[in-house]
Amino acid sequence: MRALVLSSAEAPLSVQEFPDPVPREGEVVVDLAAGALNYRDVWITKGKYPGIHFPVVPGSDGAGWLNGKPVLLNPSLQWGDNPAAQGKSYHILGLPTTGTFAERIAIPAENVFDIPAHLTMEQAAAIPLGGLTAYRALFSRANLQPGERVLISGIGGGVALFVFQFARAAGAEVYVTSSSAEKIARAVDMGAKGGANYREEGWSGRLKAEAGGFDVIIDSAAGPGFPDLMSLLLPAGRIVLYGGTRGPIPNLNPQQLFWRQLNILGSTMGHSGEFADMIAFIDRHRIEPAVDSVFPLTNGQAAFDRMANGLQFGKIVLQIDN
Ligand SMILES: NC(=O)c1ccc[n+]([C@@H]2O[C@H](COP(=O)([O-])OP(=O)(O)OC[C@H]3O[C@@H](n4cnc5c(N)ncnc54)[C@H](OP(=O)(O)O)[C@@H]3O)[C@@H](O)[C@H]2O)c1
Structure with a gap:
């Protein structure tokens, strides 16, 4: 598959061939249509994120298709049983695991949610981590x-x-x-x-x-x-x-x-119950995320530059041709 890859800290991001995801037990493969940036991704490109390794495909926010159905992804992985705080295995999609700035991703089936009907794919991709x-x-x-x-x-x-x-x-x-x-x-x-x-x-x-x-x-x-x-x-x-x-x-x-x-x-991120409640809240109130700009995946570096320079008002989205 093609993915936006960071080969080393401070190196420019570029679209490259990357190994296709292989789903583990309980995981599904989602065909991604859009991803969105978070400040976390900028920290990763600076090599400043704990557990950084190269090459890495960043991206915690994603939306796409699963069996013909539009879906978005909860980037909170293995929160654990305690709603008050995440457990030791907790991690966020996009490092250490391969992120959403790619044509496909393997993710636990329980992290896949339906997109509210009033949202476009780009709006849906803007939601997960920030929302x-x-x-x-x-x-x-x-x-x-x-x-x-x-x-x-x-x-x-x-x-x-x-x-x-x-x-x-x-x-x-x-x-x-x-x-x-x-x-x-x-x-x-x-x-x-x-x-x-x-x-x-x-x-x-x-x-x-x-x-x-x-x-x-x-x-x-x-x-x-x-x-x-x-x-x-x-x-x-x-x-x-x-x-x-x-x-x-x-x-x-x-x-x-x-x-x-x-x-x-x-406060940090949230558990799956909060994710489900958040999507239901967005659906109930017909909230449309503030999308600052949309870049093609091939121009991903420009999207990162925009965020690093603090120019945005809302989410910067990457469109993924699939
Ligand atoms: N704990 C978590 O779960 C979690 C989740 C997401 C993000 N974060 C962290 O939260 C921060 C923001 O993330 P983001 O993805 O929303 O980033 P972002 O979209 O890049 O937003 C950063 C914003 O910070 C504001 N800012 C910069 N300096 C400021 C200051 N001195 N006082 C007040 N605001 C200031 C700027 O607002 P103006 O342009 O309006 O000045 C800027 O737009 C990052 O540090 C990120 O790592 C943590």
């Missing part, structure tokens, strides 16, 4: 309630936009941050109450004056700006962190944390 991460962070971890006020940082991100759409559909009042005025404006067009540019001096004070504080904040940046986010939480507020794009948090104020009864919650 699952967003769903668990917002509902299982933050326990979002209708009418609550939510802040989503870095709204251009793939996961962030799912959080946005899910929170709105669940009846929350949503604000956003971004490095880009244009992305904030787009979020406001989609129903955000307001937003702030996290690169501007004094942004958090201005946002607090405007919005009055937040019940829930969903963040993937962490880093030195995290205390600014914490200052925006209402007493007993919850902040869920699912990424660490800006690295460690150097200056957390313990007094602020305990005196204001704040909750910092970590």
